[in-house]
Amino acid sequence: MENRGQAEAGFRLDWVDVARGLGILAVVVGHVWTRGSLRDAMYSFHMPLFFLLSGMLSRSHPPGDFTRRQVIGQMRPYAVFLAALIALDQIVETAKGNRPIFHQWPEDIVPILLGGFWLRGPFTIFWFVPCLMVARILFNLALSRWPDPLDRRWAMILPPMLALAYTLGWWTQASVLGLLSVPMAFVLLWVGAAWPRLRWHNGKILPLGLLALAGLSGLLPTLNMKAADYGWPLLSIGSAIATALLLFRLSALVAPFARPIAALGRESLAIMYCHVAVIHYLTPYLGKLWLLALALLIPVALARLIRLSPRLARWLL
Structure with a gap:
């Protein structure tokens, strides 16, 4: 029985890695192909997939301890990777005879600290981790009160949170640390947590396939979660949820045969x-x-180098 339990736990970990791998592959494809139907198809689901998966893996924790661990565990690598890429930009752009993205010091310290909306170019993805962190902290706070996501009391906060998500998105795109997208991220975390409880x-x-196809084909407006642009109300985000849930199902089925995708999933943070x-x-x-291949392989190689130092791996991965 113990061996069977260990095998099942390993299988569950494998499918999660495969799902992360598919998600990060979609993210990279969407950033390589910046226009057209392929880009729109990737944007129709790729960021919601990570929020949904995080919700599926959520468990209730003491709020104080959970918040401390999240802030330290997520913002430490955020700061290190951001500082390293800013330094790299200074070197590369100066060597090419160009001005670095941040070249007015100390004034540029302000947009760097604001993050989110103010980070463009090679730093554009840095909105995601603070958004996920804050959404998880808030979600854990609610989960500690109502551990069952199907508890009726969740209805007191989910509709207002959904309304807030759309209202903020219509009002502005300015987003400190990506926090503009926290309300929708919170809703997606709940959907991810509730879904496994449904048979x-x-x-x-x-029905999931038809809804997913509507987003993937471009029939529905696509998403840009960084800017809190959620397309058509409920329908576009519903399509993203449908696509992600089907990919989770596929990941569970192909996990024993998808080791390269699972390897990408295990290094998804460095790739991100x-x-x-x-x-x-x-x-x-x-x-x-070539861009697609190198955008995956270089971060994976970097992650493998980081893992040579257990202390550095704990700090950054």
């Missing part, structure tokens, strides 16, 4: 932080497929 049956494939910089600096010199 799966194959009859769900057709570094891939845009690879694309940004190499775009003038390489084709799309």
